[in-house]
Amino acid sequence: MQLPTNNFSSAYHASSLEVLERSLKDIPFYRAWRALDPGAGRPVDERFQALPVLGKADIRQYFPGGFIPQGADFDTALARGIIEYVATSGTTSEQVTNIWNQQWWDASERASWQLNRVLSDATKSEHREALLGSALSIGDIDDTGDIAYEDRLWKNYLFLNEKSSPLLWQEKHYRRMIEELARFQPDILEANPSYLWHLCRYASQHNVSLHQPRAIIYTYELPFAWQKRWIQRVFDCPCASSYGSTELGYVFMECPYGRLHQNTRFVRVDFQPLAPEHGGHDMGRILVTTFGNPWYQIVRFDPGDIVRLSEAPCACGGREGFVLEAIEGRFAYCTQDYRGRLITPRRLDAAMQGVDGISGYSLVQEAPGEYAIRVCADKPLSQAREEIVTALQRVYGIEAKFFVEFCDAIQPEPSGKFCYSRSKCLPDINHFIRTR
Numbered sequence: 001m002q003l004p005t006n007n008f009s010s011a012y013h014a015s016s017l018e019v020l021e022r023s024l025k026d027i028p029f030y031r032a033w034r035a036l037d038p039g040a041g042r043p044v045d046e047r048f049q050a051l052p053v054l055g056k057a058d059i060r061q062y063f064p065g066g067f068i069p070q071g072a073d074f075d076t077a078l079a080r081g082i083i084e085y086v087a088t089s090g091t092t093s094e095q096v097t098n099i100w101n102q103q104w105w106d107a108s109e110r111a112s113w114q115l116n117r118v119l120s121d122a123t124k125s126e127h128r129e130a131l132l133g134s135a136l137s138i139g140d141i142d143d144t145g146d147i148a149y150e151d152r153l154w155k156n157y158l159f160l161n162e163k164s165s166p167l168l169w170q171e172k173h174y175r176r177m178i179e180e181l182a183r184f185q186p187d188i189l190e191a192n193p194s195y196l197w198h199l200c201r202y203a204s205q206h207n208v209s210l211h212q213p214r215a216i217i218y219t220y221e222l223p224f225a226w227q228k229r230w231i232q233r234v235f236d237c238p239c240a241s242s243y244g245s246t247e248l249g250y251v252f253m254e255c256p257y258g259r260l261h262q263n264t265r266f267v268r269v270d271f272q273p274l275a276p277e278h279g280g281h282d283m284g285r286i287l288v289t290t291f292g293n294p295w296y297q298i299v300r301f302d303p304g305d306i307v308r309l310s311e312a313p314c315a316c317g318g319r320e321g322f323v324l325e326a327i328e329g330r331f332a333y334c335t336q337d338y339r340g341r342l343i344t345p346r347r348l349d350a351a352m353q354g355v356d357g358i359s360g361y362s363l364v365q366e367a368p369g370e371y372a373i374r375v376c377a378d379k380p381l382s383q384a385r386e387e388i389v390t391a392l393q394r395v396y397g398i399e400a401k402f403f404v405e406f407c408d409a410i411q412p413e414p415s416g417k418f419c420y421s422r423s424k425c426l427p428d429i430n431h432f433i434r435t436r
């Protein structure tokens, strides 16, 4: 399903056409796609949809030569610091090196703020921003020693954390973060919710109040229900999810009404719906094409998430581009119910939300219809087990088998991010996509 074309401006179509024709002509990797292009006489949407999907494996295999536009003086741009190479975090199979263009990244971020009235107000003039995420994703890392406050400041940013995991935080780190928020007085707190909830749980349990920024932006991961519960006990400012990646810049921004709006000045999005039994016409994956970055052209990249479209107009008034009801979570973290239907991380989280006193879980689908779940809970397992199994049965089916055990904490992945569900038997994404 494609939204009506009047949701996209003529400038958006012009940018799409310009990127398509230049990429197929001037960029070595995409030249191989030319044979699949139905040609200049066809609508631009149809031409995009005829092209293959760009994956991380393609970038790894053909980087950098395959992605350098014909005639671009890359060596000079690298030498002058206009661009640099950056590697993403994670295991060897997850890591990708990309071309980083700070100027384009900053412009993409500024445009994304315009999609949320609170953020556009908070960022009108020079603003202070505190960042809280894994040091594998942002800032400098030191898992054994501590980095001084002054050395974690850069321009108008303060990096609150230098550890690869919140499980490395000791009492002194929690105290330090609370004091530094009061000292730095950020307008914006940009945080990975898997890290922020740890801080909020500490503050709540120790009855400490935190500096209230004008807004919190969730990045790197989606907020889960138990995380939001802790965060909302401590912060009463507006919160918004920002969705993007190193390859793509800022793709969607949540508005004050809880929907996510496409950053149409900087990205084109193509939507591929799932088959009806796996979610229907409004749920699917997105393929993203970047606009306006002269040094790195990404076309139809799959960032690896499942989204749900919003079909009703949003009360914020934002009309252009795709509007999402929700990001359902990473496809790699999806599982399947007893009958093989796709279950997204958000669907699982919605079910677990009904279980009181949960502070995290890690579910693994071991085989079709068999699931093992480790749960962090504030009450004895004997009391929680029945509630957990009932919640899981609603999602996976009454016939499914569940193995429940308690744990003290969920460990992060090698990337410093957290995975709360996965399957050992998940088929390829193409198994779930609607075939025409």
Ligand SMILES: [Zn+2]
Binding pocket: 255, 256, 257, 258, 259, 261, 314, 315, 316, 317, 318
């Ligand atoms: Zn909106």
